[in-house]
Amino acid sequence: MNTMIFRFVAIVCLSVTISSCNQKQDKLAENPRQNILFDFEWKIHRGDVENGQLIEFNDADWRNIDLPHDWSIEDLPGTNSPFDSTAIGGIDAGYLVGGTSWYRKTFDIPKEYSGKKLKIYFEGVYMNSDVWLNGEHLGNHPYGYTAFEFDISDVVKLGEENVLAVQVKNEGRNSRWYTGSGIYRHVWLKVTEPVHVKTWGVSIATPQVTVEKSIVNIETQIENENLENITIQVVTKILDASGKEVVSNINNQKINGESEIKVNQILQIESPELWSPDHPNLYTAIIEIQNEKSEILDIVEETFGIRTIEFSVENGFLLNGNPTLLKGGCMHHGNGPLGAAAYDRAEERRVEIMKANGFNAIRCAHNPPSEVFLDACDRLGILVIDETFDMWRLPKNPQDYSNYFDEWWQKDVDAMVLRDRNHPSIIMWSIGNEIPERGSPEGAETSKMMVEYIKTLDSTRPVTAAVNGLGPDKDPYFATLDISGYNYSFGGDHGQKSIFEKDHERIPDRIMYCAESYPLEAFGAWMDAVKYPYVLGDFVWTSFDYLGEASIGWCGYPHHENFYPWNHAFCGDIDICGFKRPQSYYRDVLWEVGNRLSIFVKPPVPSFPKKENRASWSKWHWHDLVAEWNWEGFENLPLEVVVYSGYEKAELILNGKSLGKKVTNLENQQIAKWNVPYEAGELKVLATKENGEIVSNVLKSASQPVKIQMKADRKEIKASGQDLSYVVVELLDENNLLHPKTDNLVQFEIEGPGEIIAVASSNPMSIENFKHPQRKAYKGRCLVIIKSEKETGEIRLLAKSKNLISAEFKLIVN
CATH class of the missing domain: 2.60.40.10 (Immunoglobulins)
Known part of the structure; x- marks a missing residue:
């Protein structure tokens, strides 16, 4: 056993902590330790410069910015868009551009700090960064996802002006997804006694x-x-x-x-x-x-x-002695229209959305997340697999981490495990994802080395890895792990229904879970977790959509073509704005979350240009379905209507007339379909719970939009200079119905102690910029993200569009 x-x-x-640069003491008033947020009043220059580290360097024409900051999400110089069809990162980077940039910050340190120890702490810089203080090189840090610090006690000038300079190189092809570029997480000045x-x-x-x-x-x-x-x-x-x-x-x-x-x-x-x-x-x-x-x-x-x-082949995963199936999703570190910038509220919001949609677990793909993200998982109650690397010695891209692995792996493992080892949310350490050497003796030996080292840092958790290309040749690799992560174990590459049962027969003491699953195979992947006690759960690729790996959720693989202007992956249960997609409603049914009854329509014309040569194993897409009942021009023509139901039967009703009941049990994968001649009005689905309660969902035909409506996740935010409010903008008809086919250009104006830091829509092919105060609606919606300033007061956001009644939203900053 x-x-x-x-x-x-x-x-x-x-x-x-001490809030921002005012060095305000927190509730532990006698504490000589000060953690000073060092995010404000930086300067940036996009492109390389000579001698940018020198104190006397003239940075007067550099742009003023605050952190966290991602330059790749900003407009390219001389353009109105951050996207470039010739970007070296191509599809992988979502046609966004890296390069080299410099940051500088000028600051004073009071003489009262004499005799103190001072350290500068970076939570994350992507990627290859060099840091100087007053012209003296403090060091280099290649990996873009781990924190690092430098002791500046002997370099800093007390009572004088100091210059901190950071050169960041995000060069070449170094990742399979959008990474962002720059100092994208917090920076702190730590002051302590010796x-x-x-x-x-x-x-x-x-x-x-x-x-x-x-x-x-x-x-x-x-x-x-x-x-x-x-x-x-x-x-x-x-x-x-x-x-x-x-x-x-x-x-x-x-x-x-x-x-x-x-x-x-x-x-x-x-x-x-x-x-x-x-x-x-x-x-x-x-x-x-x-x-x-x-x-x-x-x-x-x-x-x-x-x-x-507790983990076992007999009982699966026990949390506090209670059987717990992992309802999981993989998640990259990005924050959609903010790029990689790790604002506290943005990190927290992603966790909130996962929790609200039934997830109880997140696999961090494929790197350690921010500290704030893990804090949110602890506070809100989400289990986490914390992952180190996407590659070891063998590269996936020419300029990736494989160039640094031998020298840096141990330091970066330290940075993950020592920083994160005490979060209750973390239940496993993962040492890698789809590592190229996974089937070789050298790969197994490297895995053994890393597992043994992690155990010296933290023996309270098992060590895992996510492995693809499953087969007996991976047995030596799996043997080094406590728990085996299977990528795409149901169907996919294997041409068989499930590999879990077969491998359990071969190696009965192996504990397994689906570390990545195709959205299109949601039913089979979850049934494996339900059926087999030695399968801990399922992690879909992916829970939240992201920039990069452009179009894998529509065009799929192979990826040798230029799919520009696609820039979203378009494979998430939740889209890049945080809106729920059809596959997430199906997962509600499987996981018994929420209403468990939803209704969709297959468009008579595909939502995007079709990709004819998508590989048969490429199943990151979902069925082309929309929650719309506006099909002018298709009157009386049959449309396929799809219902997801967590109940025994579902009944479809069009404009008061029943179209019949259909069985929606497990034998039908809890799906029913009707061919319905289109007729404007109301399409409703009904189901009955075991207690006799009626459950319903409805699609209504909207008339032409006449007004704008704005709704925010929060109506009050903090005057921290970093707090955020996410404002959803909707185009409604006279009956307050969202019109799903409108794409009006919406323009925004803002007054008061805040600024618009991003605008976005869910359109995966839009190459509009994220920073200008306007956006074309997609399916009748777009998103505005407001950031607070350090002053209190009232923010007034105005949204207007041609021929529509404008909307105003007020936000309190306190």
């Missing part, structure tokens, strides 16, 4: 978790960067969600000069509130370092959750 049991506590966010908790230096585990109690082991790595020895006291308190202290511990230690120690503390929580997707209960640990005079040297605050995970 292959069973793995893990019991641990996980940390959500590291340390105490004696302090090391970055990523806290590890919390629970060797025993029961309903009655949880034993909590906290290991804190503390650095002494002074020459002198020192005796310290480590005071740790754990608070519950209400802020009440539930347990504490004090430990005295001596640290020699210029050395570090690990301090272990054991605490016990009575009647712990366990973390799960349904109940994401969290605690807070406050770790305080004092000297012999009881003076505070450092405080870090950790939010964590307690839970157990």
